[in-house]
Amino acid sequence: xxxxxxxxxxxxxxxxxxxxxxxxxxxxxxxxxxxxxxxxxxxxxxxxxxxxxxxxxxxxxxxxxxxxxxxxxxxxxxxxxxxxxxxxxxxxxxxxxxxxxxxxxxxxxxxxxxxxxxxxxxxxxxxxxxxxxxxxxxxxxxxxxxxxxxxxxxxxxxxxxxxxxxxxxxxxxxxxxxxxxxxxxxxxxxxxxxxxxxxxxxxxxxxxxxxxxxxxxxxxxxxxxxxxxxxxxxxxxxxxxxxxxxxxxxxxxxxxxxxxxxxxxxxxxxxxxxxxxxxxxxxxxxxxxxxxxxxxxxxxxxxxxxxxxxx
Amino acid sequence: xxxxxxxxxxxxxxxxxxxxxxxxxxxxxxxxxxxxxxxxxxxxxxxxxxxxxxxxxxxxxxxxxxxxxxxxxxxxxxxxxxxxxxxxxxxxxxxxxxxxxxxxxxxxxxxxxxxxxxxxxxxxxxxxxxxxxxxxxxxxxxxxxxxxxxxxxxxxxxxxxxxxxxxxxxxxxxxxxxxxxxxxxxxxxxxxxxxxxxxxxxxxxxxxxxxxxxxxxxxxxxxxxxxxxxxxxxxxxxxxxxxxxxxxxxxxxxxxxxxxxxxxxxxxxxxxxxxxxxxxxxxxxxxxxxx
Numbered sequence: 001x002x003x004x005x006x007x008x009x010x011x012x013x014x015x016x017x018x019x020x021x022x023x024x025x026x027x028x029x030x031x032x033x034x035x036x037x038x039x040x041x042x043x044x045x046x047x048x049x050x051x052x053x054x055x056x057x058x059x060x061x062x063x064x065x066x067x068x069x070x071x072x073x074x075x076x077x078x079x080x081x082x083x084x085x086x087x088x089x090x091x092x093x094x095x096x097x098x099x100x101x102x103x104x105x106x107x108x109x110x111x112x113x114x115x116x117x118x119x120x121x122x123x124x125x126x127x128x129x130x131x132x133x134x135x136x137x138x139x140x141x142x143x144x145x146x147x148x149x150x151x152x153x154x155x156x157x158x159x160x161x162x163x164x165x166x167x168x169x170x171x172x173x174x175x176x177x178x179x180x181x182x183x184x185x186x187x188x189x190x191x192x193x194x195x196x197x198x199x200x201x202x203x204x205x206x207x208x209x210x211x212x213x214x215x216x217x218x219x220x221x222x223x224x225x226x227x228x229x230x231x232x233x234x235x236x237x238x239x240x241x242x243x244x245x246x247x248x249x250x251x252x253x254x255x256x257x258x259x260x261x262x263x264x265x266x267x268x269x270x271x272x273x274x275x276x277x278x279x280x281x282x283x284x285x286x287x288x289x290x291x292x293x294x295x296x297x298x299x300x301x302x303x304x305x306x307x308x309x310x311x
Numbered sequence: 312x313x314x315x316x317x318x319x320x321x322x323x324x325x326x327x328x329x330x331x332x333x334x335x336x337x338x339x340x341x342x343x344x345x346x347x348x349x350x351x352x353x354x355x356x357x358x359x360x361x362x363x364x365x366x367x368x369x370x371x372x373x374x375x376x377x378x379x380x381x382x383x384x385x386x387x388x389x390x391x392x393x394x395x396x397x398x399x400x401x402x403x404x405x406x407x408x409x410x411x412x413x414x415x416x417x418x419x420x421x422x423x424x425x426x427x428x429x430x431x432x433x434x435x436x437x438x439x440x441x442x443x444x445x446x447x448x449x450x451x452x453x454x455x456x457x458x459x460x461x462x463x464x465x466x467x468x469x470x471x472x473x474x475x476x477x478x479x480x481x482x483x484x485x486x487x488x489x490x491x492x493x494x495x496x497x498x499x500x501x502x503x504x505x506x507x508x509x510x511x512x513x514x515x516x517x518x519x520x521x522x523x524x525x526x527x528x529x530x531x532x533x534x535x536x537x538x539x540x541x542x543x544x545x546x547x548x549x550x551x552x553x554x555x556x557x558x559x560x561x562x563x564x565x566x567x568x569x570x571x572x573x574x575x576x577x578x579x580x581x582x583x584x585x586x587x588x589x590x591x592x593x594x595x596x597x598x599x600x601x602x
Contacts, residue, residue, distance in 0.1 A: 054600065076416060083413070087413065103318060104314075104315070
């Protein structure tokens with residue numbers, strides 16, 4: 001498989017802070033690559049280094065088989081990006097912004113090109129309006145339109161669903177899927193909305209405190225048959241004690257909130273419910289949690305084990 | 312580079328802020344010209360009263376050339392502030408809007424980006440001076456006519472024949488362009504350190520005002536540092552109106568009393584422009600874009 005991005009031992013130190021620590025990963029052609037991490041994990045710093053906005057302290061970055069330091073312009077001609085907020089010139093219209101950045105990207109600007117781009121992100125009817133009159137969602141869509149105007153092979157979207165309503169989020173998800181499946185683009189998406197990433201990403205990288213925690217195919221990283229079940233009762237300490245003495249002891253999970261977590265197959269849930277009744281536990285709620293989200297939290301949070309309830 | 316320059320100029324002239332300077336200059340010049348049309352003779356009598364008691368003058372003392380000189384003395388103190396509005400916003404404004412990171416993810420080098428930006432601010436400065444020249448010189452020539460230009464210097468009086476004035480204004484405006492470009496370069500340099508426009512604009516204005524005060528006050532302590540302040544050299548456009556005189560104290564047409572001062576001042580200003588822009592480039596090329 002042809003590698004579009006190859007990052008080797010990437011490190012970035014700021015004053016007294018290591019934002020990215022010996023990070024290595026690769027993105028293959030055609031991947032929709034999900035880039036996950038909590039706030040401050042180093043996702044945006046890594047993306048900025050990929051785009052030459054930040055210089056790495058050490059390590060190497062290759063895009064399309066070329067070194068980013070020595071072939072910057074050639075590489076960036078093939079990359080479209082939205083970094084954090086899609087900020088554009090607010091005193092210019094949507095049309096003028098797209099035309100301006102198309103020109104900067106080395107594209108011959110035609111009315112058709114600009115209007116097609118605006119139509120793709122649903123802004124054709126607002127082409128002549130200044131951006132200062134746009135909502136956050138419209139700005140986000142305009143930013144994506146600008147990122148795609150030069151038909152790049154690699155698209156990097158840093159938190160593209162930030163500030164969007166559910167419909168806007170669905171639109172972006174569909175756009176990512178369409179760009180990947182219909183146009184064969186390679187896409188890197190970072191997001192804190194894990195359910196969104198799960199629906200689009202073919203491969204995932206999870207980082208925490210600048211370090212890689214796990215990388216791989218989405219379906220390899222978690223077993224879809226396994227479910228985390230979250231239980232909240234009137235007396236969690238008592239419930240936990242009972243569970244530890246029961247056959248459910250082996251599936252108890254580290255705890256992060258005021259609830260009890262168990263990892264089990266979905267078909268075991270009725271049996272668990274029955275056991276809880278038999279233990280005379282007063283259940284407030286019992287709900288299966290999202291797989292990937294739980295997986296993500298499980299490996300990135302500071303683990304606080306079930307014993308916390310009993311101490 | 313040409314494409315980048317076009318884009319930068321487009322951005323400058325699509326911003327309402329840009330036109331504040333042109334409107335301010337128009338209003339200021341217009342008001343002063345109106346005042347001089349109405350009460351110009353009183354003003355001349357007041358300013359040159361002592362001289363007029365000792366000499367008699369034929370012709371029009373208050374003519375377009377003198378009005379332009381009066382206007383330039385006033386304007387060239389204020390114009391730097393208007394230039395700072397645009398030049399000090401060039402990098403920080405982009406950082407503030409968040410467009411800096413988008414611009415720098417495009418296939419353009421940071422050096423090209425900065426050169427285009429500074430060239431665009433230099434063109435804006437040039438256009439502002441052309442506008443000043445149009446209003447202060449040509450409109451004044453139209454309103455007040457032309458005649459010999461009489462200027463009162465500290466210890467002497469200069470009378471420039473009408474045919475020997477226009478080229479001096481061309482030189483003075485050329486020199487003023489260098490002065491204003493050094494202000495633009497300072498604003499550009501300070502713009503590199505901030506992520507909002509207000510800081511570098513205020514900092515540029517403060518430096519210019521502070522240095523100008525130090526440059527113009529005849530206090531021995533200040534006089535020691537005046538040669539090291541670029542603002543000291545910014546006012547040397549006036550040297551174009553200081554001609555050589557012959558043994559009969561008559562002006563030698565086409566001459567300058569101190570051409571060396573003009574050349575030295577121009578070189579010092581060019582050195583500052585290159586220094587500020589060069590330092591901006593060195594710092595900006597290494598800068599992490601975190602905005």
